[in-house]
Amino acid sequence: xxxxxxxxxxxxxxxxxxxxxxxxxxxxxxxxxxxxxxxxxxxxxxxxxxxxxxxxxxxxxxxxxxxxxxxxxxxxxxxxxxxxxxxxxxxxxxxxxxxxxxxxxxxxx
Amino acid sequence: xxxxxxxxxxxxxxxxxxxxxxxxxxxxxxxxxxxxxxxxxxxxxxxxxxxxxxxxxxxxxxxxxxxxxxxxxxxxxxxxxxxxxxxxxxxxxxxxxxxxxxxxxxxxxxxxxx
Numbered sequence: 569x570x571x572x573x574x575x576x577x578x579x580x581x582x583x584x585x586x587x588x589x590x591x592x593x594x595x596x597x598x599x600x601x602x603x604x605x606x607x608x609x610x611x612x613x614x615x616x617x618x619x620x621x622x623x624x625x626x627x628x629x630x631x632x633x634x635x636x637x638x639x640x641x642x643x644x645x646x647x648x649x650x651x652x653x654x655x656x657x658x659x660x661x662x663x664x665x666x667x668x669x670x671x672x673x674x675x676x677x
Numbered sequence: 678x679x680x681x682x683x684x685x686x687x688x689x690x691x692x693x694x695x696x697x698x699x700x701x702x703x704x705x706x707x708x709x710x711x712x713x714x715x716x717x718x719x720x721x722x723x724x725x726x727x728x729x730x731x732x733x734x735x736x737x738x739x740x741x742x743x744x745x746x747x748x749x750x751x752x753x754x755x756x757x758x759x760x761x762x763x764x765x766x767x768x769x770x771x772x773x774x775x776x777x778x779x780x781x782x783x784x785x786x787x788x789x790x791x
Contacts (some may be wrong), residue, residue, distance in 0.1 A: 572786050575720055598776065599776060600776040600777055602776075602779065604780075610730075610784060610785075611679075611681075611767050611769075611782035611783055611784050611785050612720070612767070612769075612782045613679070613782065614779040614780060614782075615779060617779055619777075645755055659776040660776050663767075664712070664722035664725050664733065664735075664769075664780075665710075665712075665720070665722065665780060666722065667719040667720040667721075670719075
């Protein structure tokens with residue numbers, strides 16, 4: 569039970585923004601929303617995480633719905649190096665990350 | 678470079694062998710994790726350590742034995758493995774073991790059991 573729902577795959581063009589959706593309708597008040605990505609033959613890479621407010625860092629932005637039941641990872645200007653599997657994870661207390669199948673992001677040149 | 682290193686990067690072992698995977702983090706973190714990634718399956722959490730104490734064991738068979746001698750090092754001892762244990766084994770670390778902390782992953786050890 570991955571506890572989040574993401575599209576299996578998405579496609580975007582290089583240098584355009586990408587919006588990756590995630591549904592987490594069973595989220596509790598103390599659960600953080602984490603995003604990781606995994607490039608082929610590499611370990612997962614941390615992207616961003618947040619609790620209630622929208623978050624920005626050098627890699628991406630995270631927009632969290634007001635009811636916290638969904639969120640969107642925003643890559644402002646996709647490059648070919650952003651092609652990866654993106655995982656949205658709901659993480660509460662003392663446990664590790666529960667990965668689902670993620671979204672396979674394809675970037676077209 | 679994430680600050681988490683794993684050795685070896687590749688390992689081939691027979692079912693009767695005993696081997697160990699090593700993970701080292703250079704980030705000053707207090708929590709460390711082992712994950713398993715089999716072909717075409719999501720990553721699975723195996724073990725969680727916080728301040729060298731095991732805090733989670735996700736029903737992992739006893740042929741996998743973790744060891745955390747200090748907060749910078751984590752080992753996974755392997756013995757009498759099965760071919761279905763062939764997978765990518767990933768180590769991760771975080772500042773703490775609660776949801777507020779992000780995890781940093783090593784490159785993984787690709788294990789093949791023959």
